[in-house]
Amino acid sequence: MKRIVLPHSDLPDRWYNIVADLPSRPAPYLHPQTLEPLGPEFFAPLLPQALIRQEFSTERWVEIPDRVREIYEIWRPSPLYRADRLERALDTSAKIYYKFEGVSPAGSHKPNTAIAQAYYNKLEGTKRLTTETGAGQWGSALAFAGSVFDLDVTVYMVKSSYHQKPYRRVMMETWGATVFPSPTDRTAAGRAILAEDPDSPGSLAMSISEATEEAAGRDDTKFAPGSVMNYVLMHQTVIGLEAKKQMELAGDYPDVVVACVGGGSNFGGFTYPFLQDRLAGRKPRTRFVAAEPDACPTLTRGKYAYDYPDTARTSPVMLMHTVGNTFMPPPIHAGGLRHHADAPSLCLLADQGHIEARAYSQGDVFTEAVRFARSEGFIIAPESSHALRAAVDEALAARVAGEPRTIVFNLSGVGHFDMGAFDDFLAGKLADYEPPDERIQECLTSLPQVPEPA
Structure with missing residues (x-):
């Protein structure tokens, strides 16, 4: 087996933003109620300003903060x-x-963005983070990042995976996170799902609904997504x-x-x-x-x-x-x-x-x-x-x-x-x-x- 290892000096100092090189401009995000194009201000209740700027950035390279590279x-x-x-x-x-x-x-690969998201949230005064997780890799990564930056982390874990992988839950709790099997009766979204199907095994889409609802309802809390968003892929x-x-x-x-x-x-x-x-x-x-x-x-x-x-x-x-x-x-x-x-x-x-x-x-x-x-x-x-x-x-x-x-x-x-x-x-x-x-x-x-x- 041939193992190719780079020295710490070759750790990247910039993230690559593919938006700068896409064959055409990405389609705009739409407001969930009006279906009209929305701007960065929509995300303010959920994300810190630094990550909102990264989400809409068209710059090819984004500097990785020294503290993030250190971790x-x-x-x-x-x-x-x-x-x-x-x-x-x-x-x-x-x-x-x-x-x-x-x-x-x-x-897993998930801490690459978990550390970055926790850093930017801590910088802007966030006290708590909520998130979704499927198999638990993302929830584990954010729990780890929360422990590094002294942030409370609440994880809504897809219920089927919560029961399939109990030691993922233990891993998150070891790092100090609180984990719930989603859907739960803690949120309006969860209660609506359970009213329709009390035995729902859950899905990532359901867990996202619960995590974003909690984040939007508290001034001290932000949402940390594990995928899909441009800045997550960039990290x-x-x-x-x-x-x-x-x-x-x-x-x-x-x-x-x-x-x-x-x-x-x-x-x-x-x-x-x-x-x-x-x-x-x-x-x-x-x-x-x-x-x-x-x-x-x-x-x-x-x-x-x-x-x-x-x-x-x-x-x-x-x-x-x-x-x-x-x-x-x-x-x-x-x-x-x-x-x-x-x-x-x-x-x-x-x-x-x-x-x-x-x-x-x-x-x-x-x-x-x-x-x-x-x-x-x-x-x-x-x-x-x-x-x-x-x-x-x-x-x-x-x-x-x-x-x-x-x-x-x-x-x-x-x-x-x-x-x-x-x-x-x-x-x-x-x-x-x-x-x-x-x-x-x-x-x-x-x-x-x-x-x-x-």
């Missing part, structure tokens, strides 16, 4: 590995690399910026760049620095593959349309690939990939043909996760296993074609809190879910009545 140095730069043992197991002519984000204190670009330097050290450049997609934070953070080269015409043949679960197929079977990010329909309406805000994803173990829509910048790039999308079943991804553990050693998260499966598909295609191919994927987190899922898989008890077309079409009727994008 990043606990685990960054993260290593890049050449997966030579996996290559041999696949008998492929391809070279496979992976960027390993599981070295952070929370075990994550430390991953791709490091990976580009590491590929240079390896004397290589990827033909294919792969990451999984739930809301878009790790995909955008890993691929956008490489996509900059494609958009500038420097590497026009590099391909970008987004791997998602077939249980929540936003990019592969969703519609490119305006939709609400949350169930209560109080958040800004965004132009996204969506399966509808009423879609209830099945309780798959990749809880971080269960959001009904994806980041607007990612969706724009997919709509214009710069990103390919593939959907995989639970069985597909756990099969590869086990092979990876037995070849490379790491037990990885179900979310990351989607990216692994897509990378393996590319490597097998290279073998069939008898051609060289350089593949790099983002291994976004460890699977140490997912052993119940691995137990089910090894015992042959892991179920696959694939929503029928009729269900998706029914959910798409919930989209707001906004004119189709040009």
Whole structure:
């Protein structure tokens, strides 16, 4: 195994903002009630001013504060590995690399933005943060960041994942966060959901509704989203910026760049620095593959349309690939990939043909996760296993074609809190879910009545 490590001096000092290089201007956000374009002032009750400015920024580079870089140095730069043992197991002519984000204190890529969000909130006097979390990776990261900056953190965790992954809850509570299984009876949004379905397993959209409602109702509290927003993806670009330097050290450049997609934070953070080269015409043949679960197929079977990010329909309406805000994803173990829509910048790039999308079943991804553990050693998260499966598909295609191919994927987190899922898989008890077309079409009727994008 070849491990490529950068010195602390190569830790990025700026985040990359792909908005500056998008083929066309992003569609405006719309007010959730009037459906008219809204400005930065809409976000003032929810976000600190620094993050609002970043959300609407068109600057290509945004400086990373020294305090944030200082905390990043606990685990960054993260290593890049050449997966030579996996290559041999696949008998492929391809070279496979992976960027390993599981070295952070929370075990995933999520602290890259959690630390930044907590820093800006602390700077502006925020006392409390609320958030949503699916599998618990984001909630864990924000709990860690809250402990660093002495902020109270309340996490609304999707109920199905809350029960599937109890030690994620314990991890958050160890860092001082308060965790509730969502939907709850603490908010109007939660009570409305429970009135309709007392046994609701929850969804990320529901958790967002509860977290934003609480934040909007308290002057000392702000909301910290884990994905979708432009600034969240921008904070994550430390991953791709490091990976580009590491590929240079390896004397290589990827033909294919792969990451999984739930809301878009790790995909955008890993691929956008490489996509900059494609958009500038420097590497026009590099391909970008987004791997998602077939249980929540936003990019592969969703519609490119305006939709609400949350169930209560109080958040800004965004132009996204969506399966509808009423879609209830099945309780798959990749809880971080269960959001009904994806980041607007990612969706724009997919709509214009710069990103390919593939959907995989639970069985597909756990099969590869086990092979990876037995070849490379790491037990990885179900979310990351989607990216692994897509990378393996590319490597097998290279073998069939008898051609060289350089593949790099983002291994976004460890699977140490997912052993119940691995137990089910090894015992042959892991179920696959694939929503029928009729269900998706029914959910798409919930989209707001906004004119189709040009």
